[in-house]
Every structure is written in C-alpha cells, then in structure tokens.
Amino acid sequence: LAKTTQPISMDSYEGQEVNITCSHNNIATNDYITWYQQFPSQGPRFIIQGYKTKVTNEVASLFIPADRKSSTLSLPRVSLSDTAVYYCLVGGLNYGGSQGNLIFGKGTKLSVKP
Amino acid sequence: NAGVTQTPKFRVLKTGQSMTLLCAQDMNHEYMYWYRQDPGMGLRLIHYSVGEGTTAKGEVPDGYNVSRLKKQNFLLGLESAAPSQTSVYFCASGDSLAKNIQYFGAGTRLSVL
Numbered sequence: 532l533a534k535t536t537q538p539i540s541m542d543s544y545e546g547q548e549v550n551i552t553c554s555h556n557n558i559a560t561n562d563y564i565t566w567y568q569q570f571p572s573q574g575p576r577f578i579i580q581g582y583k584t585k586v587t588n589e590v591a592s593l594f595i596p597a598d599r600k601s602s603t604l605s606l607p608r609v610s611l612s613d614t615a616v617y618y619c620l621v622g623g624l625n626y627g628g629s630q631g632n633l634i635f636g637k638g639t640k641l642s643v644k645p
Numbered sequence: 646n647a648g649v650t651q652t653p654k655f656r657v658l659k660t661g662q663s664m665t666l667l668c669a670q671d672m673n674h675e676y677m678y679w680y681r682q683d684p685g686m687g688l689r690l691i692h693y694s695v696g697e698g699t700t701a702k703g704e705v706p707d708g709y710n711v712s713r714l715k716k717q718n719f720l721l722g723l724e725s726a727a728p729s730q731t732s733v734y735f736c737a738s739g740d741s742l743a744k745n746i747q748y749f750g751a752g753t754r755l756s757v758l
Binding site: 565572573574575576577618620622623624633634635636637638 | 649678680685686687688689695703704735737744745746747748749750751752
C-alpha cells in the first residue's frame with residue numbers, strides 16, 4: 532500500500548503562501564495523487580489531482596517531482612477561510628475492484644491567523 | 646445540482662437498535678463509498694461498490710452491511726448498533742477507477758447510547 536505521511540498541523544497568516552508536503556515512497560506506477568479539503572462538520576472536497584510535474588487550477592497548485600515519492604500542495608495567499616484539514620490520497624480502487632489504496636490518513640490541520 | 650445527498654443528518658440510537666443510512670447521487674457515478682470519521686481521525690473506508698448490484702468490504706466493515714440495488718443509491722445498515730459505532734458517516738461517489746476523484750455528502754452524525 533502507498534502509505535502517505537503529512538505534517539499533523541501547520542500555522543500560517545493571511546496573505547502568505549502555504550506549502551503542504553505529502554510523502555508517498557511506495558507510490559505505484561498507475562497511482563494519481565489527489566488532495567482534499569475538509570471544513571468542520573462537512574464532507575471532504577476535491578481540490579486538485581496530478582500524476583507528475585505541476586498542475587494548477589483556480590484554487591491551488593500541485594508540485595510532483597520526477598520520482599513521484601512526494602507531492603506538495605501550494606495554496607497562494609491564504610485567507611481565514613482556508614483554515615481546514617487537508618488530505619493527501621494516493622491511488623484508489625484497483626482495476627480488479629479491490630480496495631487498493633483508499634486510505635485517507637489523518638491529514639494536515641491548517642490554521643490561518645489574521 | 647444536488648450531488649451526493651445523505652439522510653438522515655443526525656440520529657441517536659440505543660444499543661442494539663438497527664437503522665439504515667441512505668446515500669443518493671445524481672451524477673450517474675459507477676463507484677460509491679461509505680466512510681466513517683472519528684474525532685481527530687481521518688476517514689476509514691467501511692464498504693464500497695463498483696457498480697449496481699455489487700458491494701465490497703473496505704478497511705473497517707465489521708458490524709455494517711450495504712446494498713446497491715439501484716445505481717444512484719447506496720445504503721449502509723447497522724443491524725445491532727453498538728456505542729463503538731458512534732461516529733460521523735460520509736458517503737461518496739466517483740466516476741473514474743484510475744483517477745478516483747470522489748464527491749462527498751455532508752455526513753450523518755450518529756450517536757449510539
């Protein structure tokens with residue numbers, strides 16, 4: 532299984548760029564890297580997904596080095612509303628229909644201060 | 646655009662009672678999932694389905710049963726509730742096996758006394 536390791540918590544201030552790194556040494560060739568955001572009392576929300584190099588959307592950027600053993604979620608100019616838990620998920624259901632790597636882990640609790 | 650809808654939002658049970666949680670999605674997704682989330686923990690997969698009429702066990706399936714009689718619905722049942730099943734339950738759906746982007750419901754908060 533592609534186990535992921537993230538920092539338990541991070542603090543930042545409004546307007547700063549935040550980078551959250553996820554380690555996944557055992558990532559498989561077919562695995563995508565997906566990040567989710569979860570606010571209190573809500574379900575997780577998809578933020579961004581990538582396979583290699585860099586991906587950018589209107590919310591965040593995802594940097595993946597060539598060896599794919601880690602990935603970094605970058606949130607530009609965070610605001611108070613970005614305070615949430617961020618989960619890195621690697622892989623998913625396998626083609627044989629088995630559970631595969633559907634393991635969310637505890638995530639990174641980001642606290643943005645004014 | 647409702648997405649993934651879970652009912653009920655809250656429920657209190659006594660030990661030994663049974664109940665069914667309903668998940669409905671209107672995105673025509675093949676894959677559906679049930680997770681539980683305990684305080685300070687990540688999500689743990691209970692059961693999942695790769696299509697209508699199919700179900701499979703996840704990481705923590707004991708004490709739960711599921712059914713997927715219709716593509717849009719995924720039911721999670723507790724036959725005899727126990728205090729250890731007090732948790733927040735999330736349902737999700739997705740349309741790609743490879744990319745596995747999941748869309749989550751708002752959750753059901755269950756307390757078993």
